[in-house]
Amino acid sequence: MSLHSYAFLEKDFVKFEDAKISVMTxxxxxxxxxxxxxxxxxxxxxxxxxxxxxxxxxxxLLRSAKILRMEPYYSLDEMLDLVIELMKKNKPQTDAYIRPSWFKSALRIGPSLVCKGKEDEKDDSFVITSLDLGNYLDVSKGLRVQVSSWRRVSDNALPPRAKINGSYVNTALAKANSTLAGYDDSIFLTEEGYVSEGSAMNLFLVKGGKLVTSLGSDNILEGITRAFIIKLAQEELGLETEFRQINRSELYTVEEAFFAGTGAQIAPIGSIDDYSIADEKAGPITLKLQDLHKSVCLGKNQKYQDQIIKIKY
Ligand SMILES: Cc1ncc(COP(=O)(O)O)c(C=O)c1O
Structure with a gap:
């Protein structure tokens, strides 16, 4: 992991080492x-x-900010321009990961999202950092995955539909357990016991030649990769996706399973709780979707050029 030289903080591009905030933030x-x-x-x-x-x-990001009652001072297009500008400054020569974030920047004790009587106090700030990043998960093998004993945070406690930093403690707990137990990653169940998603990525199963994925109401982050995989499966492979509640025991008998996410990319699953899936390799449908997705990411798929913005420097 190699951090890039510049970041954007509040209203300015700064050297990464100068992108600092107070411990009372x-x-x-x-x-x-x-x-x-x-x-x-x-x-x-x-x-x-x-x-x-x-x-x-x-x-x-704007929808997540709304849930935290934030008042972003940049529009969608302005944020996009800042991301592009940052890449032009950092000039990565390898795959990169960019992290824009709105954060509650007031220096104050008390967890409330709103600060009555202090409307003039600056409360929300914007930051973008970036780094070189290859594969977050090994996408070349069938991952060994366990069902986590931690349950996914629920919408009435800490809405998973929003990408809220604090809720990543949930991910961290599950990820630590799977690492300590010798697994590559984990799958969350909801409090009701239905399959939700991976530790920081969505989950797809292949069952009866169709894709199956959890409902948005089963406490998943409704992934952008997930939506695109559903589209690719339909348009390129003629595969339908079934959205429904999934029982834990279904995981053990599916034809194929894979994770999908920006960080995870398309990551084949080779076993769940030590039940072998697809001979512990990437199954044929997973492989086709992985190849299609990769061709789009590299800008080599003419049909899906609208998914990327090409930046030259
Ligand atoms: C909890 C969680 N679920 C799912 C995803 C996948 O979402 P996306 O494909 O939009 O990156 C992510 C990654 O961002 C995530 O953190």
Whole structure:
């Protein structure tokens, strides 16, 4: 992991080492920030960076900010321009990961999202950081995955529909357990016991030749990659996706399973709780979707050029 030289903080581009905030910042004290992870793929032949699905990420960032009662002072288009500008300054020559975030920046004790009587106090700030990033999960093998004993945070407690920094403690607990137990990652169930999603990515199953994925109401983050995989499966492979509640025991007998997310990309699952899936390799449908997705990320798929913004520097 290599951090880029410049960041954007509040209203300025700054050297990364100068992008500092106080230890009394509300977001640090209470996890009151929202963020996005956007990937950019380096096409070495064309010497250009392909920014993947940046607009839907920034739209979700604004929706997350709304849930935390924030008042963003940049529009979608302004944020997009700042992301592009930051990449032009950092000039990565390899795949990159970009993290824009709105955070509660007031220096104050007390977790409330609103500060009555102090409307003039600056409360929300914007930051973008970026780094070089290859694969977050090994996408070349069938991952060993366990069902976590931690349950997914629920909409009435800490809405998973919003990408809220504080809720990533839920991810961290599950991820730590799977690492300590020797697994590559984990799958969350909801409090009701239905399958939700991976620790920080959505889950797809292949069952009866169809894709199956959890409902938005089963406490998933409604992923941008998830939506795109559903589209690719339909348009390119003629595969339907079934959205429904999934029981835990179904996981053990599916034909194929894979994770989908910006960080995770398309990551095949080879076993769940030590039940072998697809001979512990990437199954044929997973492989086709992985190839299609990769071709889009690298800007090599003419049909889906609208998914990327090409940046030259
Ligand atoms: C909890 C969680 N679920 C799912 C996803 C996948 O979402 P996306 O495809 O929009 O990156 C992520 C990653 O951002 C995540 O953190």
């Amino acid at each position: 509300h977001a640090f004290l209470y996890g009151t920030a929202v963020f996005e992870g956007i990937r950019a793929y380096w096409n070495s032949e064309e010497q250009e960076l392909n920014l993947l699905q940046a607009k839907p990420h920034l739209e979700r």
